[in-house]
Amino acid sequence: MKKYLQGAAVAAISVAIATPSMALEWNVSVWGKRRAFTEHIEKLAELVSEKTGGDFTMNVSYEGLSKNTENLDGIQIGAFEMAQICAGYHEDKNPTLTVLELPFLGVRNLEEEVAVSDALYAHPAVKKDLERWNAMLLMSSPMPQYNLVGTGEPRDTLEEFSGMRVRATGGMGEAFKAVGAVPTSVPSNEAYNAMESHVVDTVAFAQHAHLSFRTIDQGTWWTENLNPGTVNCPVVVNIDAYNSLTPEQKEALDSSVPEAIQYYIDNYQSEVLTQWDKILTEKNVTKVQYSDEEIAKFEAATQGVADEWIKARSAEGIPAQELYDLVKAKLKELHGM
Template sequence: MTVLNGLDRLAAGAALIIAGALAPQVALAETTLKVADTFPPGHYIVETGTKYWMERVTELTDGEVQFQYFGAGQMGSLRDMFSMVQSGVVDIGYVPPAYNGGTMPLAGVHTLPGLFSQSTVGTPAFYDTVTSGPILENDFLKNGMRPLWGVMTSTYNLFTRGKEIDGLEDIDGLKLKIIAGNMSESVKALGGAPVDIPSPETYQAMRTGTVDGAIFPTTSIYSYKLEEVIDTAVLGLDIFVYWAPYVIRDEVWQGLAPEHQEAMKQAAQEAMQRVAEETDRSAAELEDKMRESGIEVIVLDEAQREQVRTATAPVFDAWVSDLEERGMPGGEVLEAFRSNIEKHQKQ
């Protein structure tokens, strides 16, 4: 048996260290995640953000995280997305709080009217609000999921078919497609009759006369082909903004390597910025595009906008009071969101 002296042992140890440093690193196991949404083919959020995010995560993880994408409602309807993520049918899904108010009540703060006008402000402000504090704990983690990334749409305005609109008084009695919750309350405050219909069903509802019009994001009119069924657009109403988020089942998130989680966060920041900038750019161009499509465009003047703000002001108090009566910190969440909006408006 050979006995190593002290110098020999040091040399042998150094050789092992060098050999370990030169050895190829063991790659993390490849992960493939199922992603589902209900956006129609060609929707700008998918084209600008969703596809980019998936490709960027795969790039940042050197191919160790990949995705199977099921768009346009292939895996289920918008109202199915929440349960599909929870049950594991998909790993990542499009789960907007505006359609899940019963289980995500605090996140509904973003649906209050007139908080901001630009996606490049609202998107990062709400991401900051929703990824920490009461909204994260109550609306997401409690439901076994967490927000990955999301974007604020353009503001919602009024689009009608076969109805003459000269001013706000003409909204009175109109059956309008809405999303239940604060948008419904704002429409009621303006005299309209809200009808809760998922966005993918709006075209048919307007074509058949189920509704007289829709409160809809301006930048999504062409994605949903609504220019084919509307004849009047009322811009400047701005009574709602919609947050379109992708969420991941928390069990899946916890099973990811830390470096994969960081890659998703980095890709999320990049995707959100891309979509928010595209949202604001598109919204600025749409007035002329709608006129060229033969749609009558009415732009509210400042006096009419103030009339809208006055009419919808009670919606804030009602939202906060309702939550706090149920033991949830509505006022705290609203204050936090407003603070984050102010921060991003200054940047």
């Protein structure tokens, strides 16, 4: 088993070169519990082990290695070899990735989320950004567009969002603020209590999170097609750990990524979305469908969030306009425009 040693003052990484007779185990840092959000990591571990006859395995640890907000730090010092991160948890650590968390980009499904993520991850500025943490982007964790579970009367026009208290973070929080709502960054595991005690009127999550954190149990309506944005949560690997792999191990890892991603998408659609539709029906939750005109009003009202992101990131020396244009161009390609 390969170990990366962490010093108190110096991030010293000791790399052990694996030979065909040595079994290699990578530690993988994730959080929460095993769920739809982590199924591609579990599948990746399964595939790599199969392809190497058990000579290369992964120990997927749920909160046993690091806090979710410190996974990049752990990757940097070699405390573990692989980790899942979310850009919005630490925007200052990975500013280039946050372009994918801007509101109303127009991503329609998980396949498109994978495609735009892959396009962005390949950009030299993004690679350089992550290299500061000795991290290499391996694959995305495609998240559906967040939507709102709300209490009280459904809000089906932009004007009705004025004064609405919403649990939303990052670019989505800024977007709701732009339309007159009051965003708050209540931790996800406190969202249910915040709804129950009327601290917030609505919560923005993907479907699996509304199920996991039980916010749907408080809700009376659901914004089926508002699609204000999502979070970007890639899986990264320690560069030194990756470079120390044998050619056979690299092939096993790299070739398993597409299948792991497809497994994630299939599982999300067959398990989570099917369960979600069933629960909405059982709980008699109203599905709010916004007209094209209302969506256009939301998009126009929140465009300033992207403009401000471009201005702020450009001031940091990041080719922000180029990254934003890359994402929009990829989406136009995917939409056949």
